[in-house]
Amino acid sequence: MSSHRSPVVARMNRARWLMTALATVITAAAVLIFGYVAASVDAHARETRANDQVERVSGGLARAIQHDDKQTLDLSTVIDDELAKGSTAVVVEVRKPGESWKQAHTYQRSYMPDDAQIATLATQIEDGADGILYQGHRYGGTDITGRSVTVSGTPVFWSDWDTIVVILAGTESMADPGAHRTLVWELTIGGALLVLLSAAATFLLSGRTQRQALRLLDEHEQFLGDAAHELRTPLTTLKLLTESRPKPDEVQQTLAEARRLADRMARLVTGLLARARMQSGIAEPERTLLRLDQLAEAVAEEAGDPRLVVTAHPSVVVGDPQLLSLAIRNMLENGLTHGAVNRAAPVEVHVAEGRVSIRDHGPGVDPVMSASPFNRGAAGRTGRNGIGLALVAWVAEAHGGNASIEPAAGGGTIATLWLPPADITVGNPVDARR
Structure with missing residues (x-):
């Protein structure tokens, strides 16, 4: 729990104790009135x-x-x-x-x-x-x-x-005054236990609600932190481009670079918003029958990098096209970035059977990150990892699949996104599928 959140947590704790005290007082008053009436x-x-x-x-x-x-x-x-x-x-x-x-x-x-x-x-x-x-x-x-x-x-x-x-x-x-005294004791002890149980239940339930609120606060802070972290570099680059006063023959190249940075920021914001909405339960991933190979080819073509070599076989999955495009695009950017050691080396994209594999010829998997390459904030050779790969893992999990990064034979890495293949026989009789 970060220190700047301590006032918020302190206020929530005060509200929790106040709610518990209020519920206890109300319960005690109700028990007292009931006990007095019953005894009378x-x-x-x-x-x-x-x-x-x-x-x-x-x-x-x-x-x-x-x-x-x-x-x-x-x-x-x-x-x-x-x-x-x-x-x-x-x-x-x-x-x-x-x-x-x-x-x-x-x-x-x-x-x-x-x-x-x-x-x-x-x-x-x-x-x-x-x-x-x-x-x-x-x-x-x-x-x-x-x-x-x-x-x-x-x-x-x-x-x-x-x-x-x-x-x-x-x-x-x-x-029979003895029976009356017994009744009074039973009402007193039972009422005290009821008040204690009410206080404990209120405290536990308010704590559960508080944990949910803290979780939402964590997600909110994580969203803001991710957005600030990921947008800082493209915004700085965009600012430098706009302040560089390009020559007339460099204007088109500068505008293209600005558009690329704007598109990257838009994709980041889209991914962050989609994850935040789905984690909070506001939205659910779209479930559409789609061709994963065609989706990967479209994303690679949109990237427009001559180093990309795509080999795609027909593969049908059920998923959210926007989220899957985001995941594949992040994997491509990761491969192009880490494969930049050898500018002539290709970045190979292979699609088959619900699996998208992207192989680069870069320095390979950093041993420090090998245990948790998809964790947000994991530190590697190039500094701290952003949310690109973390979003890939989250998209895979949201679709019931998984993601992995492993060393490739001969150097480099292979990043893989796997999704369960769609059952295109749905709607046919069960015996026919057997």
């Missing part, structure tokens, strides 16, 4: 169950209590009742006129308030009933251990007896 709904439901339970017990036992003919309270029906044997506390308060309250029966006493509070509740229930039989009331408070409880009381009156009985039933203000 569960607590309300359990409180309702507890209220219903104490009211059912106090009301049921109040209807079961009796007294005998001797005006003696019969508690056996209360004690033996299933409602008085469960998890709900029961206290039977009895009071005769002018006397204080007495506890005639207790069950699960620890879930009820202290004696003074029970007596107070019994008085409040008696007064609140206003003489109405089974007029129950519910109160909230704490038991003798400090736990929050719900107490329901139901009064019992008799027309033939002046004794008053109040049945008190109590239980924890929330049914």
Whole structure:
């Protein structure tokens, strides 16, 4: 990563962390709201169950209590009742006129308030009933251990007896509070894990997006660097030509050289743009059935160099004519440039079976570049390699083929572009092709 890109990368990293933080905050807020609502709904439901339970017990036992003919309270029906044997506390308060309250029966006493509070509740229930039989009331408070409880009381009156009985039933203000606490812990831990997973997923996905952006930035910088590198020499030469003030008899030659340089720059820009568009997925190579031999002959004829000797055999391939012309032209320029050691030596072009081979009689393959002759920027005898051969390799790869450069027998090099031969029998029955 180049140093001049560090501010860009720093901004992208800040944006990545900001996106992660924002997604985490939003997820945490959503989880918090959901957890609060879920816990509140569960607590309300359990409180309702507890209220219903104490009211059912106090009301049921109040209807079961009796007294005998001797005006003696019969508690056996209360004690033996299933409602008085469960998890709900029961206290039977009895009071005769002018006397204080007495506890005639207790069950699960620890879930009820202290004696003074029970007596107070019994008085409040008696007064609140206003003489109405089974007029129950519910109160909230704490038991003798400090736990929050719900107490329901139901009064019992008799027309033939002046004794008053109040049945008190109590239980924890929330049914099965242990299960509620477990739910709260599960919501807390699950919510925390969900927030962490959301943060991690956002960080990873934003990192993936950032890598794509960095890749596009690399391709953009590579395009600009390639264009600047390749166009610098022809532009400098063109500038020198325009400033040379040629003589009248040299004008045509100067113009021809200027046109050649302009054509070369146009080809370079075309190749760079095509590669950039295809690497970014904007465009795809054209797939056309074409004669590779005729294409190579046309490119060689356009080059117009007398050293070129073309031997072509019919060869049909499927490919993009513009990209293949660019690749062949770059191979020809490479052969003509490196074969310039002997100006009289030919540059031989051979086309057959989807293969274009160009042999020069130059100094041969530089050992330094022999391992990666198609890599952009590889250094050789003549300095750093440009993008010409790199484009050749890319065009070959885009067509499902390959490119190679190897030493030729007797000196020089052979550059080869190979493409899969086209199946000209497509459309015929399969059995006929066999």
